[in-house]
Amino acid sequence: MINTKVNICGVELKNPVMTASGTFGSGREFSDFIDLNRLGAVVVKGVAAVPWKGNPAPRIAEVYGGMLNSVGLQNPGVDWFIENDIPFLRQFDTKIIVNVCGHSVEEYENVVKKLQGQDIDMLELNISCPNVSEGGMSFGTDPKMAENVVKAVKKLADKPLIVKLTPNVTDITEIAKAAVSGGADALSLINTLTGMKIDIYRRKPVLQRKVGGMSGPAVKPVAVRMVYQVAKAVDVPIIGMGGISNAEDALEFIMAGATGVSLGTANFVDPYATVKTVEGIEEYMRKYGVNDLSEIRGIIE
Amino acid sequence: MKKTETAVVLSNNKLSEGIYDIVLECPECAAMAKAGQFIEIYPDNGVNLLARPISICEVGEKTLRIVFQVVGKGTELFSGLMEGDSVRILGTCGNGYDLKSGSALLVGGGIGVPPLLETAKRLIAAGSDVTVVLGFRSGSFLSEEFKKAGAKVYIATDDGSVGFKGNVVDLIKSEDLTADTVYSCGPKIMLKFLALHCEERNMPLQVSMEERMACGIGACVGCVVKIKDETAADGWAHKKVCKDGPVFDSKEVCWE
Numbered sequence: 001m002i003n004t005k006v007n008i009c010g011v012e013l014k015n016p017v018m019t020a021s022g023t024f025g026s027g028r029e030f031s032d033f034i035d036l037n038r039l040g041a042v043v044v045k046g047v048a049a050v051p052w053k054g055n056p057a058p059r060i061a062e063v064y065g066g067m068l069n070s071v072g073l074q075n076p077g078v079d080w081f082i083e084n085d086i087p088f089l090r091q092f093d094t095k096i097i098v099n100v101c102g103h104s105v106e107e108y109e110n111v112v113k114k115l116q117g118q119d120i121d122m123l124e125l126n127i128s129c130p131n132v133s134e135g136g137m138s139f140g141t142d143p144k145m146a147e148n149v150v151k152a153v154k155k156l157a158d159k160p161l162i163v164k165l166t167p168n169v170t171d172i173t174e175i176a177k178a179a180v181s182g183g184a185d186a187l188s189l190i191n192t193l194t195g196m197k198i199d200i201y202r203r204k205p206v207l208q209r210k211v212g213g214m215s216g217p218a219v220k221p222v223a224v225r226m227v228y229q230v231a232k233a234v235d236v237p238i239i240g241m242g243g244i245s246n247a248e249d250a251l252e253f254i255m256a257g258a259t260g261v262s263l264g265t266a267n268f269v270d271p272y273a274t275v276k277t278v279e280g281i282e283e284y285m286r287k288y289g290v291n292d293l294s295e296i297r298g299i300i301e
Numbered sequence: 302m303k304k305t306e307t308a309v310v311l312s313n314n315k316l317s318e319g320i321y322d323i324v325l326e327c328p329e330c331a332a333m334a335k336a337g338q339f340i341e342i343y344p345d346n347g348v349n350l351l352a353r354p355i356s357i358c359e360v361g362e363k364t365l366r367i368v369f370q371v372v373g374k375g376t377e378l379f380s381g382l383m384e385g386d387s388v389r390i391l392g393t394c395g396n397g398y399d400l401k402s403g404s405a406l407l408v409g410g411g412i413g414v415p416p417l418l419e420t421a422k423r424l425i426a427a428g429s430d431v432t433v434v435l436g437f438r439s440g441s442f443l444s445e446e447f448k449k450a451g452a453k454v455y456i457a458t459d460d461g462s463v464g465f466k467g468n469v470v471d472l473i474k475s476e477d478l479t480a481d482t483v484y485s486c487g488p489k490i491m492l493k494f495l496a497l498h499c500e501e502r503n504m505p506l507q508v509s510m511e512e513r514m515a516c517g518i519g520a521c522v523g524c525v526v527k528i529k530d531e532t533a534a535d536g537w538a539h540k541k542v543c544k545d546g547p548v549f550d551s552k553e554v555c556w557e
Binding site: 022023024025029030032033045051053054057058059060061062064065066067069071074206216217265267268269270271272 | 302303304305343347348349350351352391512513514515516518519520521522523524525526533538539544
């Protein structure tokens with residue numbers, strides 16, 4: 001009998017498979033295709049204190065083996081989220097992880113205050129979005145700022161706090177340690193890598209904002225390496241993501257040290273990708289005699 | 302309810318330079334397709350990951366016909382599909398046109414022409430008097446099929462090679478074409494000037510918009526356009542082409 005359950009900061013997930021924030025809405029769009037009850041957790045699209053309009057289009061560019069986005073965290077705000085998305089997701093037997101975004105410490109605090117007492121399972125602090133000019137990634141590239149914002153939010157959080165890290169730094173373990181010392185209960189990584197694409201016929205960048213965040217299978221080796229490094233550097237659970245499309249990819253992250261795994265861009269390529277990954281992990285465990293994922297987690301020395 | 306389906310290519314014909322006409326057998330998507338909707342077609346070549354949104358030109362009992370232009374690697378790949386090949390599709394996407402009773406004026410520009418064919422057929426079947434204005438840079442395609450469907454057809458070309466020399470809006474003005482409802486698809490600049498004309502003449506206009514998208518189902522929030530919104534402090538909101546559109550009331554669009 002295989003056990004796919006994983007425990008992240010006291011929250012038990014039926015399996016390690018989650019959705020990467022911003023690629024899955026709050027699950028509504030995917031319920032035509034998949035049974036949301038099959039997922040370990042749904043990590044919802046970033047929620048801000050007030051509605052955000054995001055960046056002007058074009059916001060999407062395809063690149064070799066992946067894509068760029070410059071959406072800029074468009075969202076209808078925390079009040080709308082509480083009223084509409086929590087009741088929707090609670091119809092399903094899956095955990096709810098709320099991605100929290102802000103332009104300033106105060107804005108992050110305001111979201112977390114409003115989420116106090118709400119029927120959710122965990123918070124994910126987004127200090128790594130490359131597509132906003134204030135806040136976002138600027139908090140996630142400076143260890144001191146990262147530690148401070150995590151500390152401020154942790155004081156108000158009544159749920160376990162995951163901190164999502166950017167790969168756009170020289171040494172990700174430095175930021176990881178800073179987040180943990182600020183009070184992060186878990187870490188998720190990686191957010192997108194900054195990238196750019198130029199349309200040579202129009203002689204202009206494809207994205208209106210010129211630069212965006214790169215995701216998809218092409219970034220996976222970078223993400224695996226960073227999860228491996230961070231797993232060796234800190235003692236909190238890690239949620240790995242970055243180009244995961246299937247069970248083989250997910251298992252690489254688990255062996256690198258991740259407790260949970262998230263699929264992002266893969267949801268755009270195949271709306272069934274998450275459930276296929278759950279099934280693929282089960283199949284691997286049966287086939288190779290893995291009874292519990294802890295047997296293979298972080299086995300790479 | 303959207304579905305993914307493995308569609309079988311029944312035929313692929315080159316209509317004009319860079320314009321391809323493919324009939325797909327896809328019973329599930331065909332059963333739910335509406336005029337003005339689109340399907341997502343996945344390149345599935347391991348390199349180009351994102352599906353391409355392609356408008357539905359005609360709906361058969363078990364088939365969808367798509368007419369598209371080669372604009373990049375994905376559409377170039379589709380142009381080489383042969384009878385018997387299969388492609389993974391997702392559909393049907395978007396809201397489609399809100400078909401009204403009364404007379405109709407359909408205005409298409411370039412690769413915006415194809416979705417108007419199914420629209421014209423459905424309006425004619427519902428008893429509407431349909432006039433079609435098609436604009437091209439040079440030459441034309443699909444115009445005979447609109448005539449066969451029972452529409453009155455006008456053609457405008459930039460170079461005067463077929464029909465009126467000039468753009469569709471000038472043709473509409475010079476022929477003084479009017480209707481109870483105007484339906485349109487084409488380049489943004491054409492839609493904008495058509496919107497100005499329709500507003501002057503007090504004709505309701507539905508426009509089908511286009512934007513780069515990733516998922517096609519409303520999750521990625523990539524394909525946004527600026528739409529008027531009285532509930533927003535500054536009077537507008539970003540709406541998704543794939544889910545809130547592609548068809549919008551022209552009076553709601555923030556033309557820039």
